[in-house]
Amino acid sequence: MSRDTPLETETAANATARILQVITGERQARDRGWWNQLSQYYHPEARIQTSWFSGSIAEYIDASKRMAVSDPAGHRLGQPAIRVNGDRAIAEVPMTIEFRGEVLGVEADLTVYIRFLHRMERRGEWRTLGSVAIFERDTITPAVPGTPLTIPADRLAGLRPSYRLLTLWLTERGHAVDQDRYGLDRPEEVQRLYEDAYGWADLAID
Numbered sequence: 001m002s003r004d005t006p007l008e009t010e011t012a013a014n015a016t017a018r019i020l021q022v023i024t025g026e027r028q029a030r031d032r033g034w035w036n037q038l039s040q041y042y043h044p045e046a047r048i049q050t051s052w053f054s055g056s057i058a059e060y061i062d063a064s065k066r067m068a069v070s071d072p073a074g075h076r077l078g079q080p081a082i083r084v085n086g087d088r089a090i091a092e093v094p095m096t097i098e099f100r101g102e103v104l105g106v107e108a109d110l111t112v113y114i115r116f117l118h119r120m121e122r123r124g125e126w127r128t129l130g131s132v133a134i135f136e137r138d139t140i141t142p143a144v145p146g147t148p149l150t151i152p153a154d155r156l157a158g159l160r161p162s163y164r165l166l167t168l169w170l171t172e173r174g175h176a177v178d179q180d181r182y183g184l185d186r187p188e189e190v191q192r193l194y195e196d197a198y199g200w201a202d203l204a205i206d
Contacts, residue, residue, distance in 0.1 A: 015084045018126045023093055023118065026128065027075045033068055035061055043127045049182075050133045051166055052175045071173050074098045082120075088201040089120040100143060103169060104151065107143040112166045117197055132197075134190055135162035135183040140169075161185045 022041050029038040038061055046057040053063050067073075078094030097112040112135070119130040142149045151168070159167045162183025170177050182190050198205040 012084055015089065015122070015126070016082045019082050019084070019089055019091055019120050020080060022120070022126050022128060023080055023091055024077060027077055027095075030064060031074055033065075035065060038064075041128055043121065043123070043129050046127070046129050046131070048131050051135065051163055051177050051181055052170055054178070067175075071099065071101065071170070071175075083198075083201070083203055085201050085203050087122040089122075089126070090197050090201050090203060091118040091120055092116070093118065097166075099169060101169075101173075103140065103172060104149070104155075106147060106149045108140050108149055109143050110138065110140045110165060110169050112138040112163065117193065119197055119200060132182060132193060134193070135160070135166075135181060137161070137184070138163055138165040140165045 026038065026041040029035075029041065039057065042057040044057070048055065048057060048060040052067075053060055055063075074097070076096045076098065080091050080093040082089060082091045093116045095114050095116055097114065099110040099112075100107070101110075102108065103110070114136060115134045117132050117134060118128050120126055121129045140149070140151075151165075155168060156164050158179075160179050160181070160183055162185045163177075163181065167177045167179070182193055184190065194205055
């Protein structure tokens with residue numbers, strides 16, 4: 001088994017640290033509404049896919065500005081897994097998205113558990129080239145403990161288990177949510193997404 005030289009190890013560690021700064025800085029800018037700063041974490045042709053959006057980074061920022069006014073959300077990041085190969089890297093970032101608002105007339109907290117799969121590329125500086133959300137599950141609880149909150153089964157019928165409560169939440173607020181997003185209820189699609197991303201970076205997936 002070959003070992004990295006100290007210089008190679010330092011270079012890989014430096015790249016990982018810089019990518020981590022891009023990932024955390026991007027979410028901070030998104031949640032704080034620092035829109036000019038947000039764009040600086042992406043390459044100009046970057047593409048983003050979430051539950052409610054799929055398109056270019058410029059379009060995403062415009063749409064996020066509007067959503068931040070009507071339906072603000074906070075993001076909490078877990079420890080990313082970052083793999084670097086030359087000027088390309090893949091970063092998987094566990095994340096929770098937190099909303100507070102009314103659903104069916106009751107003040108409630110919605111928590112969405114996802115992971116973001118980022119394609120990162122260095123062109124002088126590391127930036128994000130593509131981001132895709134993979135949905136795991138979601139939960140909803142009354143904001144005031146003990147308050148009854150009942151969601152009729154027919155309101156959730158036909159919705160994806162990976163993000164059905166998020167779908168209800170957003171559609172109640174006038175947002176369209178596609179039911180073709182990546183989620184753990186469709187593992188084959190998620191596996192193909194990983195294979196494509198890791199292939200792009202010329203990395204082994206296992």
